[in-house]
Amino acid sequence: MITFYPGPSKVYPQVADYAAQAVREGIVSQNHRSVGFMDVVKETIQLLHEKLNVPSDYHIAFVSSATECWEIVAQSLTIETSSHPYTGAFGKKWMEYAHRIKPSGNGQNEDVLCVVQNETSNGTQVRMEALAQYRQQFSGLIAVDAVSSMAGVTFDWPLADVWFASVQKCFGLPAGLAVFIYSPAALERAQQIGENAHYNSLLFMHENFSKFQTPYTPNGLGIYCLMRVLQQVPPIAEVDVITRQRAADWYAFFEYEMSDSPFQLLITDPAVRSDTVIAVEGAEADIKAVKVAAQQAGITLGNGYGDWKYTTFRIANFPAIAQKEIETLMQFLLSSQQ
Ligand SMILES: *Cc1c(COP(=O)(O)O)cnc(C)c1O
Numbered sequence: 001m002i003t004f005y006p007g008p009s010k011v012y013p014q015v016a017d018y019a020a021q022a023v024r025e026g027i028v029s030q031n032h033r034s035v036g037f038m039d040v041v042k043e044t045i046q047l048l049h050e051k052l053n054v055p056s057d058y059h060i061a062f063v064s065s066a067t068e069c070w071e072i073v074a075q076s077l078t079i080e081t082s083s084h085p086y087t088g089a090f091g092k093k094w095m096e097y098a099h100r101i102k103p104s105g106n107g108q109n110e111d112v113l114c115v116v117q118n119e120t121s122n123g124t125q126v127r128m129e130a131l132a133q134y135r136q137q138f139s140g141l142i143a144v145d146a147v148s149s150m151a152g153v154t155f156d157w158p159l160a161d162v163w164f165a166s167v168q169k170c171f172g173l174p175a176g177l178a179v180f181i182y183s184p185a186a187l188e189r190a191q192q193i194g195e196n197a198h199y200n201s202l203l204f205m206h207e208n209f210s211k212f213q214t215p216y217t218p219n220g221l222g223i224y225c226l227m228r229v230l231q232q233v234p235p236i237a238e239v240d241v242i243t244r245q246r247a248a249d250w251y252a253f254f255e256y257e258m259s260d261s262p263f264q265l266l267i268t269d270p271a272v273r274s275d276t277v278i279a280v281e282g283a284e285a286d287i288k289a290v291k292v293a294a295q296q297a298g299i300t301l302g303n304g305y306g307d308w309k310y311t312t313f314r315i316a317n318f319p320a321i322a323q324k325e326i327e328t329l330m331q332f333l334l335s336s337q338q
Contacts, residue, residue, distance in 0.1 A: 002325045003300040006120050006277045006316040007147060007169040015173060018228040019221060028221050036210040037220065047230035050149070051239070052100040054181055055157050059062045060222060061180045066147045068181050069164035070094045072328045073143045073319045076195045077162065077186060082143075085111035089121035089306030092179060094145060111140040115160070118149035120169070121305040122278030124272045125149065131159045142295065149280035150179070151233075152319055154240040157309035161186040167226060170276060177222035180205075206301055216313030226282055229287060234290075237317050238330070246317050246326065247275040252278060253330055266312050278315040279308065287313055290336060296334050 003010050030037045045060045054060065063069060074097065075081065081104040084095035094114055100297050104110070106336050118125045134142060135179070143162035144153065150165035151172075157163065161183040162174075168175035179316040182202070198204075199215050199251060208215050233239065251273060254265050263286065266279035287304070302314030302337055 001299050002301065004037070004315045004321065004325075004329060005302045006298055006314050006318075007166075008149075008175050009169055009316045010092060010172065010269050011174055011321045012172040012229055012232070012320045014232060015225050015229065018225045022156065022221050022224045027224050028269060029161070030211045030221060032217055032221070033213055040220070040224055040227055041209075041212040043219075044227040045093075045229060047177065048181075051115060051230050051235055053154070053157070053235070055183075055322065057184050058157060059182050059187060059206065059209065061182075061202075061205045062214065062218060063178045063180050063205075064219065065166075065174060065178050066164060069162075069166075069178055070097045071101060072160060072180065072200055072202055073114065073317055074098040075189050075198060076193065077112055077143070078102045079189075079193060080108040080257040081110055082096050082112040082114050083138075084114045086119075087124055088116070088119035090147070091116040094307075110259070113138045113140060113142045115142065117144050117146040117155070118274050118276055120148040120277050120314075122308055123267055123274040123277045125274040125276075127271070128156045128159060131156070132248060135159050141186055141270060147178075147235075148316075149274070149276050149317075151236070152239065152243045152317075154236050157181075158183075161189075167222065169316070170318050171226065171229065172318060173222065173225055173229060175314065177219045177226065179226075200319065208297075233319065243319065244275050246323075247273075249317065249326075250278045250317060253333075254278075257330075258333060258337065261333070262291070271285060274317075276317050277302075278317060279304075281308070281312050281317065284310045285327065287311060290333075293336055294304050294329075294332060299329055299332055 081102045082098045084091050142160040144160040148169040149163045152170035163181040166178040167173040195201050209305050262281050263282040266281040267273045291301050304312035
């Protein structure tokens with residue numbers, strides 16, 4: 001079975017061995033305040049800086065999910081309320097979660113701008129040029145949800161103060177862990193607010209992570225597997241070239257080779273098309289039929305999401321997916337046209 005589901009998505013096959021080693025070598029049985037475990041946390045953070053080219057003055061913490069990151073931004077970094085220029089289901093959900101914690105509407109000042117860099121639900125992205133414009137126009141903090149693009153493409157990190165991603169998408173790992181990256185300005189904001197009422201308050205997290213510890217027993221297996229995957233993958237600049245080339249191939253494939261099929265690209269403007277999630281639109285019956293036929297051929301396509309649940313399928317373009325698997329799916333789609 002091969003999967004193009006955009007989350008949870010294909011896990012690097014090597015993770016099976018990493019997980020087995022973590023158990024066999026007792027890594028997951030170590031106390032999370034032991035030197036051995038703290039070394040794993042330390043190395044994983046170092047590798048994130050190295051492999052993803054995260055600026056050395058940006059801090060990194062581990063949490064459980066991107067949803068938790070949405071709440072941390074609201075509770076620990078938002079003074080009055082946050083602004084959410086969203087284009088899809090995840091952006092909308094983030095706004096709903098954030099505004100339950102820091103409501104908007106009574107003329108509150110918007111002091112955090114929340115941007116979903118890659119909208120997994122419809123296959124759009126906010127390019128770095130657009131983020132640079134936000135940076136120029138907005139004087140508050142900028143927080144970026146990069147769940148389905150971090151570790152797949154390069155970012156211009158200084159354009160935002162907070163970047164986060166859970167690992168079950170582009171990182172090619174099982175769910176249950178997220179990476180929360182924050183700038184010195186974000187830390188300063190947290191100190192200014194002084195919010196310390198939660199187990200995952202950023203100040204409390206920061207205090208713990210500066211000792212390579214966590215406030216609660218963390219997902220040690222997930223952190224260890226993340227460390228091993230980061231050791232294995234090439235630097236992000238190299239990954240980025242491959243991801244963008246594969247995305248260009250997918251878009252050309254649907255525009256030209258599949259032009260007589262019942263399917264078309266959901267996003268018509270190439271400038272906002274995602275490099276990591278390709279959304280394909282069609283009549284409900286055709287979408288259903290191709291998903292069933294693909295399944296029978298051993299290929300899982302991503303379902304549509306939110307407003308596009310029944311009229312699209314999605315193809316993950318994540319680094320863990322092998323070139324051969326992409327060719328298999330292209331062949332399947334071409335042959336299903338006849
Ligand atoms: C999957 C996804 C989320 C939710 O991630 P969780 O780890 O399940 O909380 C948030 N934002 C985007 C853009 C996503 O693709």
